[in-house]
Amino acid sequence: xxxxxxxxxxYACTECGATATKWQGQxxxxxxxxxxxxxxxxxxxxxxxxxxxxxxxxxxxxRIAAREAPRMESGVAELDRALGGGFVSGQVALIGxxxxxxxxxxxxxxxxxxxxxxxxxxxxxxxSVEQVALRAQRLGVETAAVNLLAETQxxxxxxxxxxxxxxxxxxxxxxxxxxxxxxxxPGSVAQVRECAAQLTRLAKAQGTTLVLVGHVTKEGALAGPxxxxxxxxxxxxxxxxxxxxxxxxxxxxxxxxxxxxxxxxAMTEKGLRGVTNPSALFLSHHREAVPGSCIMVTNEGxxxxxxxxxxxxxxxxxxxxxxxxxxxxxNRLAMLLAALHxxxxxxCYDQDVFVNAVGGVRxxxxxxDLxxxxxxxxxxRGRPLGEKLVAFGEVGLAGEVRPAPRGQERLRxxxxxxFTRALIPKANAxxxxxxxxEIVAVERLADAIAVLR
Ligand code: TYD
Ligand code: MG
Numbered sequence: 168x169x170x171x172x173x174x175x176x177x178y179a180c181t182e183c184g185a186t187a188t189k190w191q192g193q194x195x196x197x198x199x200x201x202x203x204x205x206x207x208x209x210x211x212x213x214x215x216x217x218x219x220x221x222x223x224x225x226x227x228x229x230r231i232a233a234r235e236a237p238r239m240e241s242g243v244a245e246l247d248r249a250l251g252g253g254f255v256s257g258q259v260a261l262i263g264x265x266x267x268x269x270x271x272x273x274x275x276x277x278x279x280x281x282x283x284x285x286x287x288x289x290x291x292x293x294x295s296v297e298q299v300a301l302r303a304q305r306l307g308v309e310t311a312a313v314n315l316l317a318e319t320q321x322x323x324x325x326x327x328x329x330x331x332x333x334x335x336x337x338x339x340x341x342x343x344x345x346x347x348x349x350x351x352x353p354g355s356v357a358q359v360r361e362c363a364a365q366l367t368r369l370a371k372a373q374g375t376t377l378v379l380v381g382h383v384t385k386e387g388a389l390a391g392p393x394x395x396x397x398x399x400x401x402x403x404x405x406x407x408x409x410x411x412x413x414x415x416x417x418x419x420x421x422x423x424x425x426x427x428x429x430x431x432x433a434m435t436e437k438g439l440r441g442v443t444n445p446s447a448l449f450l451s452h453h454r455e456a457v458p459g460s461c462i463m464v465t466n467e468g469x470x471x472x473x474x475x476x477x478x479x480x481x482x483x484x485x486x487x488x489x490x491x492x493x494x495x496x497x498n499r500l501a502m503l504l505a506a507l508h509x510x511x512x513x514x515c516y517d518q519d520v521f522v523n524a525v526g527g528v529r530x531x532x533x534x535x536d537l538x539x540x541x542x543x544x545x546x547x548r549g550r551p552l553g554e555k556l557v558a559f560g561e562v563g564l565a566g567e568v569r570p571a572p573r574g575q576e577r578l579r580x581x582x583x584x585x586f587t588r589a590l591i592p593k594a595n596a597x598x599x600x601x602x603x604x605e606i607v608a609v610e611r612l613a614d615a616i617a618v619l620r
Pocket of ligand 1 (some may be wrong): 267270272437438
């Protein structure tokens with residue numbers, strides 16, 4: 168960047184866009200607190216709003232030839248699945264997740280596989296080139312053709328990208344990059360946003376597929392920048408229980424494919440391995456049916472998944488009984504217990520209730536309601552639900568059992584895995600029998616509990 172073109176930094180409000188030359192705690196525009204972040208002051212181009220003479224030409228939508236963008240396989244099948252079939256040229260993807268979850272590992276595996284046919288660049292800001300080489304060695308992948316760059320300064324990373332024009336580049340991580348123009352520390356909202364925006368523009372301009380690694384948890388808690396999500400085409404989250412070896416990559420936003428598609432991996436000593444039959448993962452293999460366990464069929468993207476929901480109901484000793492949910496929504500638990508009492512006559516007010524989804528999986532959909540309640544009733548009564556039973560269904564406050572999307576696929580997956588009985592919402596009952604599985608369709612929560620006796 169030449170001296171003349173060197174931009175000045177200003178402070179802009181993330182809420183209303185008001186600017187100031189100095190940092191202020193309160194925005195002078197909208198009076199919000201702590202919304203002023205550093206930004207680069209763009210010298211307003213004079214021609215920019217010079218009049219209608221320069222207005223862009225319009226194109227009727229029907230005249231635009233729409234083509235499916237050709238896919239580039241990432242070399243990691245489960246990653247392809249999460250991406251909706253692979254990368255697209257010029258795509259900018261953010262992959263977020265807790266430290267140590269396996270982001271660098273999966274991307275190195277992918278780059279190594281892609282480097283056989285494409286030019287690749289791995290920019291490491293967190294680890295030295297030796298550390299990356301060591302990991303590659305450990306993974307046992309062919310990395311001879313992967314170009315490495317240990318750099319954290321944005322302008323130099325840009326220069327390398329412009330010079331090499333790789334087809335695929337990984338920035339590990341966006342939080343370590345910084346631009347000289349901004350005074351903020353690397354990893355700050357201002358730096359992360361500016362670096363991501365500049366790299367995105369560059370990637371689009373030269374057709375490089377860019378993968379940004381971010382330390383962003385789904386809650387956006389760490390390092391804050393949910394801001395990144397708006398800049399990039401695709402947001403993937405890497406999830407998993409640090410205590411188990413299973414990892415999920417979930418598409419959260421995808422301009423080139425479906426969202427909520429997941430890739431399932433197991434972390435091994437030789438890196439991440441794709442898991443082809445994930446349903447087997449999330450079931451704890453009891454020798455016989457035990458109380459407090461209910462197998463649910465959840466739906467992840469286009470793939471049904473069997474997950475075991477466990478509940479433990481025990482006499483409460485404290486003033487207020489405890490309600491704790493892991494992997495399913497905590498807030499729904501109290502609501503479900505109220506519905507259970509009111510509409511099925513099962514009281515838990517003097518009981519502690521703990522609910523857990525086995526295998527560290529997180530289930531966000533309300534179809535977990537019925538399985539959660541069945542597991543709770545089973546634990547409360549000390550009676551197993553019966554072997555080979557699956558369930559799903561949302562429970563409403565009026566005590567009704569509501570249908571879940573893609574009921575047929577769920578039932579077929581359950582039948583495929585040897586389950587013989589399904590307790591499901593009436594509206595999900597299939598018109599034609601599914602071989603090997605008996606359907607018990609209920610309309611009300613009370614009916615579902617009555618089935619258990
Ligand atoms: P890493 O990819 O460095 O995580 P991130 O980039 O998301 O911070 O993964 C680090 C963890 O993975 C580390 O705890 C060790 C483990 N691991 C394995 O179990 N096997 C392997 O082959 C590799 C490379 C890492
Ligand atoms: Mg890493």
